[in-house]
Amino acid sequence: MLGVPLEQVTQAVEAALDAGYRHIDTAYNYLNEEAVGAGLRNWLEETGKSRSEVFVVTKLPMIGMYEGGVEKFLKKSLEKLQLGYVDLYLIHLPVGMKSNDDNDIFPVVNGQINVDFATDLIAVWREMEKMKTLGLTRSIGVSNFSIPQMRKICAVAKVKPSVHQVELHAHLRSKTCKSSARVTTSPLLPTLPVPRRKQMTRLRFKHEVPELLEDPVVRLVAERHSVSSAQVLLRFLVQQGIIAIPKSVTPSRIVANNDVWKFALSDTEMAALKSLDKGPQGRSFLFADRPWLREHPECPA
Numbered sequence: 001m002l003g004v005p006l007e008q009v010t011q012a013v014e015a016a017l018d019a020g021y022r023h024i025d026t027a028y029n030y031l032n033e034e035a036v037g038a039g040l041r042n043w044l045e046e047t048g049k050s051r052s053e054v055f056v057v058t059k060l061p062m063i064g065m066y067e068g069g070v071e072k073f074l075k076k077s078l079e080k081l082q083l084g085y086v087d088l089y090l091i092h093l094p095v096g097m098k099s100n101d102d103n104d105i106f107p108v109v110n111g112q113i114n115v116d117f118a119t120d121l122i123a124v125w126r127e128m129e130k131m132k133t134l135g136l137t138r139s140i141g142v143s144n145f146s147i148p149q150m151r152k153i154c155a156v157a158k159v160k161p162s163v164h165q166v167e168l169h170a171h172l173r174s175k176t177c178k179s180s181a182r183v184t185t186s187p188l189l190p191t192l193p194v195p196r197r198k199q200m201t202r203l204r205f206k207h208e209v210p211e212l213l214e215d216p217v218v219r220l221v222a223e224r225h226s227v228s229s230a231q232v233l234l235r236f237l238v239q240q241g242i243i244a245i246p247k248s249v250t251p252s253r254i255v256a257n258n259d260v261w262k263f264a265l266s267d268t269e270m271a272a273l274k275s276l277d278k279g280p281q282g283r284s285f286l287f288a289d290r291p292w293l294r295e296h297p298e299c300p301a
């Protein structure tokens with residue numbers, strides 16, 4: 001929901017819950033937690049459903065990766081979301097930043113992103129574990145970590161990451177740690193032009209247009225099942241046991257993206273879709289392309 005007008009975010013959350021979605025993904029960095037919380041609150045009031053029916057995920061910003069920062073920023077997120085706890089709290093990126101302003105999520109000093117080169121992932125993970133003990137989150141996990149970073153955390157963790165949220169789709173079948181549930185961040189690949197996604201322009205360097213949705217193999221499989229390319233791509237992930245979290249503000253797409261349970265891809269179709277893997281070339285989050293990230297000892301890839 002990044003770069004989406006806040007009113008539209010609230011409406012999209014309500015539409016998604018009405019359509020049967022129960023997993024809502026947001027982040028402090030998306031600057032939309034109030035709008036997500038409003039949508040959730042409206043829906044709970046209108047339907048009389050209980051909070052426990054919805055699985056709410058938010059993420060620790062890079063500017064909160066220090067002792068005391070994790071609790072401070074999780075409490076801020078909970079206040080914005082109007083919730084007493086989240087179901088899952090993720091470390092958004094394995095790289096910390098230093099900011100004097102809690103609203104400045106990409107702090108710049110002398111024209112450079114003010115990266116914290118001393119980011120200590122183990123110390124941050126210890127703080128994440130405390131959040132679970134405090135009952136502020138039901139489970140904890142990571143996002144955009146490399147396999148060595150996952151191993152580093154798992155080697156010392158009292159509570160292992162239950163989820164790893166990473167970019168995964170038919171063009172990028174990257175290897176990730178199998179010990180955590182895998183959640184894909186870009187199941188379809190972004191179709192919005194980068195300038196509209198203002199908050200992410202520093203991270204989303206490469207823009208892979210709807211290339212994947214228009215791929216002839218994907219379209220052929222879609223035709224065979226009388227579904228859309230997006231539904232094929234989502235089903236492709238679901239059938240591999242990956243949790244897909246598609247984003248849409250378009251009501252018809254919100255409904256269609258959750259309608260992937262009435263057809264199954266054959267082994268041949270799965271193999272054909274797997275063959276679309278482009279390896280590292282298929283990645284749209286090119287972390288190592290940015291000097292401020294590349295030079296950090298915890299740059300993920």
Ligand SMILES: NC(=O)c1ccc[n+]([C@@H]2O[C@H](COP(=O)([O-])OP(=O)(O)OC[C@H]3O[C@@H](n4cnc5c(N)ncnc54)[C@H](OP(=O)(O)O)[C@@H]3O)[C@@H](O)[C@H]2O)c1
Pocket residue numbers: 001025026092143144165166184185186187188189190191192213228230231245246247248249250253254256257
């Ligand atoms: N952890 C991280 O670092 C990270 C990074 C990025 C994203 N995420 C999370 O990952 C999730 C999805 O991410 P995303 O927005 O980057 O990518 P996405 O879900 O792959 O793509 C979203 C784009 O596809 C369009 N779309 C959705 N359904 C469609 C359909 N059926 N047909 C055609 N186009 C369709 C949407 O347009 P409309 O909205 O206009 O319909 C939107 O522009 C979000 O929950 C996000 O929070 C996490």
